[in-house]
Amino acid sequence: MEEGGVNVIDLTQGDESFVKELIALGADELRECIQCGKCGATCPMALAGLEFFIKRIVHAANLGLRDILLEDSSVWGCQSCNRCVEICPMDIKPYEVIQAVRRAAVKVEACPANTYEGLRNLYRFGHAVFPKGFEERRKKVGLPEKPPTALSFDEFRKKYQELLRQTILEEIAPFPLD
Amino acid sequence: MCTEICPARVPNEYNFGLDQRRAAYIEYPQAVPKKAVIDEPNCLYFKSIKKTGKPACEICKKGIPPKGIQGCPADAIKFDDKDEYMNIRVGAVIIATGFKPMPKHYFKEYSPHSPDVITSMEFERILSATGPTGGELKRPSDGTKPKTIAMISCVGSRDERYHPYCSKVCCMYMLKHARILKEKYPDIKLYLFFIDVRTAGKDFEEFYVYTRELGAKIIRGGRVSSVDVKPNGKLRVRGFDVDLCSPVELEADLVVLATAIEPPDGVEELGSMFTATCGREGFLREVHTKLYPVETQARGVFIAGCVQGPKDIPESIAQARAAASATAALVIPGKIKFEAIISEVDRDKCSSCGVCVPLCPYTAIRIVEYKGKEKAYIEPALCAGCGVCASACPSRAITFHGFTTDQIMAQIEALTEA
Ligand code: SF4
Numbered sequence: 001m002e003e004g005g006v007n008v009i010d011l012t013q014g015d016e017s018f019v020k021e022l023i024a025l026g027a028d029e030l031r032e033c034i035q036c037g038k039c040g041a042t043c044p045m046a047l048a049g050l051e052f053f054i055k056r057i058v059h060a061a062n063l064g065l066r067d068i069l070l071e072d073s074s075v076w077g078c079q080s081c082n083r084c085v086e087i088c089p090m091d092i093k094p095y096e097v098i099q100a101v102r103r104a105a106v107k108v109e110a111c112p113a114n115t116y117e118g119l120r121n122l123y124r125f126g127h128a129v130f131p132k133g134f135e136e137r138r139k140k141v142g143l144p145e146k147p148p149t150a151l152s153f154d155e156f157r158k159k160y161q162e163l164l165r166q167t168i169l170e171e172i173a174p175f176p177l178d
Numbered sequence: 179m180c181t182e183i184c185p186a187r188v189p190n191e192y193n194f195g196l197d198q199r200r201a202a203y204i205e206y207p208q209a210v211p212k213k214a215v216i217d218e219p220n221c222l223y224f225k226s227i228k229k230t231g232k233p234a235c236e237i238c239k240k241g242i243p244p245k246g247i248q249g250c251p252a253d254a255i256k257f258d259d260k261d262e263y264m265n266i267r268v269g270a271v272i273i274a275t276g277f278k279p280m281p282k283h284y285f286k287e288y289s290p291h292s293p294d295v296i297t298s299m300e301f302e303r304i305l306s307a308t309g310p311t312g313g314e315l316k317r318p319s320d321g322t323k324p325k326t327i328a329m330i331s332c333v334g335s336r337d338e339r340y341h342p343y344c345s346k347v348c349c350m351y352m353l354k355h356a357r358i359l360k361e362k363y364p365d366i367k368l369y370l371f372f373i374d375v376r377t378a379g380k381d382f383e384e385f386y387v388y389t390r391e392l393g394a395k396i397i398r399g400g401r402v403s404s405v406d407v408k409p410n411g412k413l414r415v416r417g418f419d420v421d422l423c424s425p426v427e428l429e430a431d432l433v434v435l436a437t438a439i440e441p442p443d444g445v446e447e448l449g450s451m452f453t454a455t456c457g458r459e460g461f462l463r464e465v466h467t468k469l470y471p472v473e474t475q476a477r478g479v480f481i482a483g484c485v486q487g488p489k490d491i492p493e494s495i496a497q498a499r500a501a502a503s504a505t506a507a508l509v510i511p512g513k514i515k516f517e518a519i520i521s522e523v524d525r526d527k528c529s530s531c532g533v534c535v536p537l538c539p540y541t542a543i544r545i546v547e548y549k550g551k552e553k554a555y556i557e558p559a560l561c562a563g564c565g566v567c568a569s570a571c572p573s574r575a576i577t578f579h580g581f582t583t584d585q586i587m588a589q590i591e592a593l594t595e596a
């Protein structure tokens with residue numbers, strides 16, 4: 001953005017290598033999007049009033065606007081409903097663009113803090129959503145403190161963590177994998 | 179031969195002055211006939227003859243013998259040859275003078291003074307193997323290869339200040355240029371600014387999608403508001419991207435303006451010579467868009483190609499063929515059917531006043547000798563049956579067949595009958 005410029009997007013910062021990266025990360029039809037807007041007309045992100053919704057995300061991705069995409073948290077607002085994929089007349093699979101941007105963001109640790117929390121919980125407990133004090137609440141209604149998941153079976157959890165350590169998580173996790 | 183040894187150089191019109199040609203030259207490599215001509219005002223022979231009476235240069239004819247350079251081997255240089263005008267009698271005429279691309283100087287907001295702001299026609303020449311750079315992509319200012327190019331559509335088209343119409347072919351040739359560039363230089367950055375992309379018809383949308391696939395960036399809703407030359411010699415392009423929903427800007431090395439297709443110079447005078455008229459936008463007008471698309475209101479005068487309005491090559495060819503068939507249908511039978519509703523002079527009544535002659539919009543009336551006197555005569559093949567002459571004739575010597583006074587009175591009577 002030019003000094004003093006207000007809300008002007010500088011296309012010169014568009015980076016084709018970012019476009020290629022996204023294509024390699026699964027957004028392989030990205031460039032063929034004709035910006036018809038059909039996805040934007042069905043996406044819950046857009047319907048909920050998010051300004052940076054799917055159609056704009058696909059366009060920004062196509063222009064290689066890395067910083068704009070990674071600084072904005074919109075891609076994390078996607079509900080993975082896949083309505084866009086079903087409806088897109090150019091078979092762009094817009095959701096795959098979202099996923100590709102997320103993958104690119106994870107690589108450079110450009111995710112909102114709560115996504116890391118979810119990731120850490122997933123690794124530690126096998127649950128992405130892990131609200132504090134759930135044990136008491138379960139007890140109150142007469143349930144065992146721990147649900148019958150990885151939480152209750154340490155052995156399985158260890159195995160599952162071992163598996164996760166063999167994934168890209170090993171490289172990118174901003175927390176110790178112990 | 180002569181086109182290489184002639185020492186006089188002038189800007190090459192065919193390449194829009196981006197390079198030079200000699201005074202002895204062939205207009206362009208595909209010229210028909212492909213023959214060299216001498217451009218008299220710029221030829222040193224003619225210039226010196228005019229000034230001193232003596233020829234200062236005859237290199238094309240005689241060569242430069244001390245240097246072993248030979249003159250025209252066919253001995254075809256004739257300095258005493260003159261331009262000739264020929265009168266040819268024909269039965270029909272097809273006007274197909276083409277169009278003129280709008281020059282860039284009108285668009286002050288796009289820094290037309292910069293040599294790196296060029297029109298698409300100039301860019302077309304730069305991309306051509308026979309163009310001013312031999313097909314090499316170079317910036318006109320410093321000869322470097324541009325890394326980022328911005329193309330702007332609708333320059334002078336869809337613009338009430340210049341031309342309200344859409345020039346129709348620009349979207350497609352911009353995509354064509356983008357495709358040529360991307361195929362040849364995959365790393366080049368291309369930004370195409372459109373109001374909207376008009377790719378109507380068979381194969382065109384596919385071409386558009388393919389160009390996008392190659393990595394050309396399409397910015398819509400974005401007629402550029404300004405192009406400024408920055409101190410570093412680059413061009414700052416400001417536009418609006420409706421898909422990002424944001425004003426955008428770009429630093430480009432080269433800016434290509436898709437300027438409007440305009441009627442060619444002098445088309446109005448040319449048309450009036452044939453009593454064919456121009457429409458509001460200045461193109462020659464057909465009689466009827468659907469039913470008589472190549473006919474003008476002057477009988478025997480047809481139009482084809484961009485002189486009638488902006489169109490692409492397939493359309494121009496289709497129209498040219500239609501005009502050729504219409505011409506053949508008129509001329510080949512060797513006789514013409516006259517319309518029934520035309521005017522005729524009763525020359526015995528004509529007072530020879532001549533009032534009717536300048537009134538006829540189709541120049542169908544002449545004064546010719548009849549029984550030793552000058553009388554008006556209406557050429558039935560040219561009369562379009564408008565009736566202007568009949569109503570103006572003070573001697574009531576002109577009968578407008580189908581609308582005689584008796585017939586009109588009878589019509590009025592029938593209409594007003596109680
Ligand atoms: S991703 Fe598909 S639906 Fe969305 S704007 Fe592009 S072409 Fe249209």
Ligand code: SF4
Nearest residue numbers: 043078079081082084
């Ligand atoms: S999958 Fe995501 S981007 Fe696609 S419509 Fe659903 S919420 Fe929107």
